Amino acid sequence: MPSRSFKTLAAALLSSSVIYPVVAQLATQCNPLNTTCPPDPALSTSHTFYFNATPPAGTFNTTAGTVDYSFDKGAAFTIDKKGVSPTLISNFYFFFGRTEVHLKAAPGTGVISSIVWSSDVLDEVDWEFKGGNTTHTFTNYFGKGEPDFRNAGDHAVNGGVQADYHNYTSTWTKEKLEWYLDGELIRTLLPQDANNTHFYPQTPMKLSLGIWAGGDPDMPKGTIEWAGGQTDYAEPYTMYVKSAAVEDYSTGTEYSYSDHSGSWESIKIATGGNSTAFQNINKEPEKSLSQKWAELPSSTKSGVYAGAGGVGAILFAALAWYYMRQRRSGQREAAALAARQEQERMEMEGFKRAGGDPDALRFDGTEYKGGSAGAYAGGYGGAERGDSPPGSSMGAQPEKGWDPTGSGNQGPGASMPLLRDDPNTSAMSGARR
CATH class of the missing domain: 1.20.5 (Single alpha-helices involved in coiled-coils or other helix-helix interfaces)
Known part of the structure; x- marks a missing residue:
């Protein structure tokens, strides 16, 4: 008999427009249950991705936000505002296999950290972490996108899920699906226990690592209740992943569906050569100039x-x-x-x-404007009062004419050459100003 809280959660999920929140995250560009789809690129090898740096080009896509990488903490997935849910999604698929992820879950009410396998027909295998629950991790699975709240399991984590990194491992064959926590087996699913194999995950999977707000105010009521409450975006929430080891138990280059059954028997494995993922992983890094x-x-x-x-x-x-x-x-x-x-x-x-005085060639007063030589009346040479030459009074007639050359030419009508240079003046011969 289910407990009272389990019944309440089930009713909330069933009453929401989205039965289970993880299903709402996932989609498929082409569903082989309905049509013929292009083949899926295979991993066809095993590799550990260390997220102290960006993973090899062509191996993962980043969606719905930015993932940061650091040597100490690995990949950082941060929700810092509404609508952000950074996720790494593999470009490759594995057909039966194993993943081992070292992860530290994010805090925050309604914030969900997740490790998800998903296929084109929406088979799914999950690890989930609720930000409002520091002590437990949750496991789940789906077959062909069919929601079933009875598939979930919760597991206590020694030391809590947010204080440190833990090893979350899943192994998968056509015979069984297992979940391991820090090396300890905590759950096993057999095909016959999943609706007589129909809902047993059995088609090629890709790996997703991400964080999302199940408690977003725009989510259905049942989803918000399942996530633990409404998310407050006043502060950022970060999930960290140090590494992810992925092993593909098959060795082909790509996987395709031969019919619309969605069974593992319908999967065709193409062989010959190395897969694209294998080539990207083993591509020689760009060399430095040295x-x-x-x-x-x-x-x-x-x-x-x-x-x-x-x-x-x-x-x-x-x-x-x-x-x-x-x-x-x-x-x-x-x-x-x-x-x-x-x-x-x-x-x-x-x-x-020649007897010239260079100092006598300088004006010490106001500039002479060169008015009429005989017009003393009312000013010197017709100049205004402020234009009187040196030796005169402002507006007054000078007592005698101004003779800068010392030649003795005086009087109102006298001419006033500063320098002369002609044959009649031998004293100035050869001089130039």
């Missing part, structure tokens, strides 16, 4: 050295030519500047020898 250089033969290295030396010589010659050219150009400019300065110096010395 590794590629070390592998080159000595003759090739000598050629590279010689070529590099030739290129270096050409570059050096080009730089030297450019340097000399710039140096000559600078020397020419410096010589031209020195010649101009020497010419100006000689002109100034000649001017001084």
Whole structure:
């Protein structure tokens, strides 16, 4: 007789629009029960994926979020907002086999950490962890997508599921399906106990590792109750997976369905050559430049050295030519500047020898604007009051004419050349300003 709590859970699941929450996660692009589908790529080997780094290209797809990888903790699957449920799904299938996953479950009410096998006909094998339950893990299975809440089992975990990593292993043959917790057998399913083999998982499986919010407010009421309550997205929740060992008991390159029965007898195994997954796993990693250089033969290295030396010589010659050219150009400019300065110096010395006073050529007052030479009335040379030449008062007529050359030309009508350079003025001969 089922317990009262078990009856309550069953009623809640049956009353929801989705009978079992894990079924709602899974889908198939082509169901061989209904139509002819493309073959499934086989693993055809055994391999341990260590998630301290991104798995080999072509082996897993990431969906519904981002998976981060670290050396100490492995793969981190984090729910940090509504709608995020990061999951790794294998690109390969195994047909009867074994998986061993080292996992630390995520906390958080309604948050579900999971290890799931699933096939194209929706056969399924599960490990599940409820964030609100720190002490137990839950096992389950489905055949051909048929929901049956009686398939679930719960198992106490020594030390709890969230405090540390534990080993969750499943082995699967056509004779039996077994679940192991930290190396200890905790459950066995025989085909005859699964609706007389009809619901026994028996078709090629792919592996999924992921986290999702069964307690999301948009989930059906029964799913939220099964998950343990409504999820609060105020803080992030993370599941960690250090490694996943996968073994395919078959050795073909791909698996296909010969009919629509969904039985293991209908599976055809293609042989010959290595599977795509095998090739991806064993693909030689991209080599660094130093590794590629070390592998080159000595003759090739000598050629590279010689070529590099030739290129270096050409570059050096080009730089030297450019340097000399710039140096000559600078020397020419410096010589031209020195010649101009020497010419100006000689002109100034000649001017001084002729009795000229260089200081008398500077205006110490306001700039002279060059008005009419005889217009003193109202200002000097028609200038405004602020434009009076040196030696005059603002707006007042100067006492005598301004003679910057000291030639004695005075008076309002006197002309005022600053410098003269004509045959009649021998004292200024040869001088230039």
